[in-house]
Amino acid sequence: MTRSVQALACLRPSPPEPTGSGGLRGSTMENGTGKSMATGTAGEAATDENDGAVSHTADDAPAGAGGGTGGGRGRAGVEELLAAVREGRAEAVPGLLEPLDAAARKVALTRLKALRAEVRAGKWAPPPPLPNLVRGALYAAGAGCLPTAAAAASWLGARELPIREEDGALVLRALGDRDPEWAADLAGRLAGRRAVAENSYTLLHGLVARSGYTVAPTDGYVTAWTRHVTDDRLVERLREDPQTPVLVAHALAMAEPPEPPSRALGRRPRRYWPTALLTLVEEGVLDRARVLDVCVSRLLRGGPARSLRLPLEVVRLLEPEAEELRERIPDWVGIASDAPSLVAGYAQDVLAELASAGALPAGALAEMTAGVLFRTEKKLVRAQLALVGRVLAEEPGAAGELLPAVTEAFGSEDTGVQERALKLVGRHLPSVDAEVRRELAEAAGLLSPMHRQAAEELFGADLGLGTALPYEEILPPLPEAQRLAPPATTVEELVAQLVVKRLSEEPAAFERALDGLVRHAHRDRAAVVEAVREAFPRSHREQGAHSPTREAQGIHVVLAGLLGLLDPAPVDFRRDRDRGPGPGSCLHEALSGVLDARLREAAGLVGTDALPFLLATPTWSTGAIDPRVLVERLREYRDSGAEPAPADLAQALVRVLRADPSAGRAAEEAAALGTPAGRRLAAWLREETSVGATVRFLPRDEDGTSERWWPIDRIVVDLGEHRTVRAEFPPAFQWLGGAPEAASRRCRHRVEGRAQWAPVLPADRELLAACLLPTLAHCVEEDSRGAAEPLTALVEADGPVGRAVLLALAFGLGCVDADDRLRAVDGVLVLAARGELNARRLGTELAWLVAEGSVKPNRLADAARTAAATGAYRTVWTVLEAMLPEVLAPAQPVRGLGEVLAVAADCVERCGARGEVAGLETLASGRGSSQLVVQAGRLLGALRQGVDQPLPETVRIGI
Structure with a gap:
């Protein structure tokens, strides 16, 4: 007999009832001393891990099955089996399998694979509640027809046939004619597949019991076992199971322990694993030294605190003696x-x-x-x-x-x-x-x-400290914008770009792939359609075809349009949404709506002469477009006789660098094109009034209630009126020209697509910052993460740095998430390195945010400490120096301010600044040894003893 067993699941014969040795009962972890089965033997049937396809000869008959063809009875039996599967009569499957010989099962397997392919492709879907019954019947019938354990494991572990615990007994009956070693081999293979093992304890345990072999523990099998034995008889069930020593050891050593053993002591103390294990140790069922070794080793490996709760509690309950500790x-x-x-x-x-x-x-x-x-x-x-x-x-x-x-x-x-x-x-x-x-x-x-x-x-x-060197401010090197790589040159390269996961989270790669798709579809639509059909499953191709929601957007919308799958109803729905934000809507929805409008427009024109390529594809990694490049693109459109698509042209205009030195010359060349689009570009480049926004905050007591407390409820973004935008741009862009009403843009729900916001407005940093403020304000109030992701692109964008940008950075420095705060720190340092940071204005904005409790001092201290540690002590001190007088003024200083003062003192000591801060001396003279008083005294002493140093040219103290 030759069978292969996965290395992770080698099998051993079950031992006799333990008598003080084996596993955790003695000094060894082994559960049994029988010999292991061979692994990786040659000649085994080839299997496909995804669909369980097998290649075998007529000699590969299932154990116990006859060798004849079965004649007419065999054919009739196959038809009866297929009918039972299609009708969802799962309970009848084992009985219908029993009379089938090897040849009949081979025929049935071919038919079952075809049925499974129909189910997987969605070509056949039985009405409720039949789907689960059909899947269960198909699950058991296929396993019963497969000749080898490897093929059966692939079939039972298939993704489109998700295993259910209730199907385990059915499969056991279907495999009732297999010999013990075959059953053990299958159990070992299934145990090695975590997703399968976690949901098939009945099947695995039945195979193990039938075979007389034990399965080496795996995470999936142990997880399923803990669920099975956790009830009010936990101690008794653990005591009765001969595999308990080995399985407990594995559970204690797992990187993420199963949920039942990790539960805290609740209303059902009988189900509390640590006390149950303590009982078994005291009874000698588990070896005390080995339990300690496993638990301490797991604690030493580390990991999240929740994953260490179980071994730590077990060690505490065991109360190790001095010798065990030594x-x-x-x-x-x-x-x-x-x-x-x-x-x-x-x-x-x-x-x-x-x-x-x-x-x-x-x-x-x-x-x-x-x-x-x-x-x-x-x-x-x-x-x-x-x-x-x-x-x-x-x-x-x-x-x-x-x-x-x-x-x-x-x-x-x-x-x-x-x-x-x-x-x-x-x-x-x-x-x-x-x-x-x-x-x-x-x-x-x-x-x-x-x-x-x-x-x-x-x-x-x-001590030998020597003479102190003059202080030198260290700021990061200036980031350089990178030119976007040209689009894919072949259809194969294009498809490779399109199938990349999370493509929409990389704006530069997304824009490049989108432009490549449009260009190649224009040149040879049939070739692109064929390549897309081969590369994408049907479900992915249809993802953007029917749903108007954000979850269905992205490149799939354009793919659906290319393949003729786009449903016109969602298109009409989106057109209504593309009119821009109305009262009560979020500015981030307006940013996302710009991308939606472009994608829907491209989906309708892709593969036609009307869209040879995209005008709005960025030339720089920031999302900006070089003016001369845009002129050249419009020239190509003119020469080909194509008219620019409205949303594509509008996005190109918003992205073009109007402040670029070449903008004047580009305007002349655009006007000389003699086309409406050329004249629009020329006028846009010469326009003196920029698209802009101002930010203001409603007073907390304006409406006589206490509801308007947090900045998110009080932010008002006033979009400056721009008549050209409102008159000539498509509806999805007209909000940029100023809304008739000024309203706060609240955003209290989950936000997706942040990565695509910054490339919408790469030439107007202040307007982009104003649009980001609501989500950033949300991140200082609640435990939300990721809102600061666009800050990196914001500081690298073009345009002036005004109040909106500084507020965006201030909110970022106070975010709950440390990664968000780090992005804000990077933004502050980059602006400082570029000479664009108004450090005192940033400190002024932080002052009122800290004073009213919006930005927590401990989070600000962490961000400031991180920034200072890079060598930017003078920059950080300039920000804090402007902030401190207002937050020190109240009779009761803000709680946690001591940490901020500690960072400020460290900065002053290192950069040698001196001066006075209003309110600091009064605070430092207070009684007590609190952090606030101690650090106030430290900062006061540093300011009075430091050596004055000029502020680096890269940082402006104020306006």
């Missing part, structure tokens, strides 16, 4: 250094207990100290310094080994932590030799300037 000291050190805060805190407590008992070697404590002091959690850091202090008080001789690790805290962002570490080093400095003393003095260079005097008094001549 055996795993290296593991605990690694956990304390790298694990999530909650887990690291437990490891720190464990090691502190060992240290108190004198059982923690100084080398291990030093390694632990260096790791913990590198962390940012103040509680862990301070506890570690206290632990080292206690140990040194009892063992002064360990100072030479421990103090160098303490200096890791010299580079902490918290100056209070720096001070504690410096005092600890100072207390035990006499106990170290000259070499260690020099090492400590060298590390003191990491200390904040506020501790420099104390360090000099402590180390004296050994």
